[in-house]
Amino acid sequence: MSRVPRIRFKGFEEDWEQRKLGELADIIGGGTPSTLNLEYWDGNIDWYSPAEIIDQIYVDRSQRKITELGFENSSAKMLPEGTVLFTSRAGIGKTAILAKKGCTNQGFQSIVPYSNKLDSYFIFSRTEELKKYGELVGAGSTFAEVSGRQMGNMQLMIPKTIGEQHIIGVLFSTFDRLITLHQRKLEKLKTIKKSMLENFFPQNGEKTPKIRFSGFIEDWEQRKLGEIVKEVNRVDENSNAPVMMITANDGFIEQSERYSTDNAGKSLKKYILLKRWELAYNHGASKIRPFGSCFALTRAANIRIPFVYHCFLALEDNPEFLEHTLNGKNVENQLRKIVSSGARMDGLLNISFQEYTSIFIRCPIRKEQDKIAILIKSLDHLITLHQSKLEKLQKIKKSMLESMFV
CATH class of the missing domain: 3.90.220.20 (DNA methylase specificity domains)
Incomplete structure (x- = not known):
């Protein structure tokens, strides 16, 4: 030893x-x-x-x-x-x-x-x-x-000397202070984003949000989701696009991060080929999204995703704006009334594409949608940046803990 x-x-x-x-x-x-x-x-x-x-x-x-x-x-x-x-x-x-x-x-x-x-x-x-x-x-x-x-x-x-113990303690104290600092910054950014989502979108039947960009005064229009989107169910058996899935926390992730790609087996040929700016609704329940979660594809040209997801494209509206709207409390309250009997054996909620697109959402004109989407995207970028720095510090600390103790 x-x-x-x-x-x-x-x-x-x-x-x-x-x-x-x-x-x-x-x-x-x-x-x-x-x-x-x-x-x-x-x-x-x-x-x-x-x-x-x-x-x-x-x-x-x-x-x-x-x-x-x-x-x-x-x-x-x-x-x-x-x-x-x-x-x-x-x-x-x-x-x-x-x-x-x-x-x-x-x-x-x-x-x-x-x-x-x-x-x-x-x-x-x-x-x-x-x-x-x-x-x-x-x-x-x-x-x-x-x-x-x-x-x-x-x-x-x-160590035989208290001096060596002390200097090791000082090193890890510095790591912990930096980690705590980044954790606080990250939590503050998440709180700001939560507040923005509450204030930049109408709440409780209101027709306008509490906070708006200058120059926008019109009421937001109530629209049925099925009238502003079109279902996507394209399949390409020869596609080499990455195989991905949706998680409520992280949106689209490589399926191999959670499961083996072979887990899909023959069903991989049935996977939907989703293109950039199209959306997918994963009607699987989770703790943070008990009625499923919806995300717009923004970081890849094409991906393959499970055919059980409800996929669609926005006809005229901003896909990123729709993503935030469709993950909001107003939509969750509507889905709560639609979902018939909880989760099926495969963990998915009993809700069809037609039922999902029967919900109503409020939308401003496209220019206001774009501004809101850009602002939230900027915040998401900052959150990702601080999350990355935090994870890097935690990995360095873990490595040092393994290397500086016997």
Whole structure:
């Protein structure tokens, strides 16, 4: 077994050593004051429960607080800043670092590093390792739980010097800050897009949206979908166009990303050949789109997609505008009334092309459609860009975690 990591900071050459976690830190549980005594609660001492530990790195304010009297009359222990909280019951292995002193209930076995032996962020960066160990040793009991003694017996390979631990911790702290920054930017962009979709399209029977581009004042016209689109069912057995499918989250994706292309078998010859700017409605239910999802093909000249999709082209309207309209709440409410009896055995909703195109939508003139589509497309581009940066950072961090620890 190698005693040095594959990647190392310059100046560190000694082998890492195997130590028990209990030799490097105190493992401390928690407790709960009596909930029947009101004098124990709503004080100024932070008191954490496992449900509060989600995906944050640092915590500095608990949802519930206890009083000095409550603290003194419970088995809760005061934990110093820098403690790594570790959930020890069902949901074993969630971690966070205390940004200021506080205490926990009995659902934790928290790690209080010895200042000259273990760096807080170094051990926090090994959360997955801690989690796997905790789940393994806690699995034998009727109620999954890992004890302080069990956590203290965990074997770890660590650098002999606290300096090397610290510099590794600083590196992963930097990664985590960058990842958090991009996650926040991504969520902000998604929130902006959600708000735009709500405000740039009429809601609840209104004839105009709340926000419009300058120069457009006419009411949006209500139209039956079947009157503004034409069904597409072309097939080309000799086509070499990529085989794709629709997911509610990502739109068109390569079918091979989810299944083997051979999964289609002989039915591949029946796949519909969809051309750029044409649309397809996948009437498969999903959590985020319980009544299916519709997407316009914009990134390829031709693709082949399952013949069970309802495919069509827009006669005069902007396909990207139609995509956003057809994925809106107004259409979802109409589909809820049309779908006859939930999903079939193949997971598809019971709705024919004729039924789907019997819905009504509101449309502005083509120029306004184009402006709305361009604006949303610009936002989608920014979202994709930040998503790509985020995924790249996460991959780099994962690679470094594999290379910088023994």
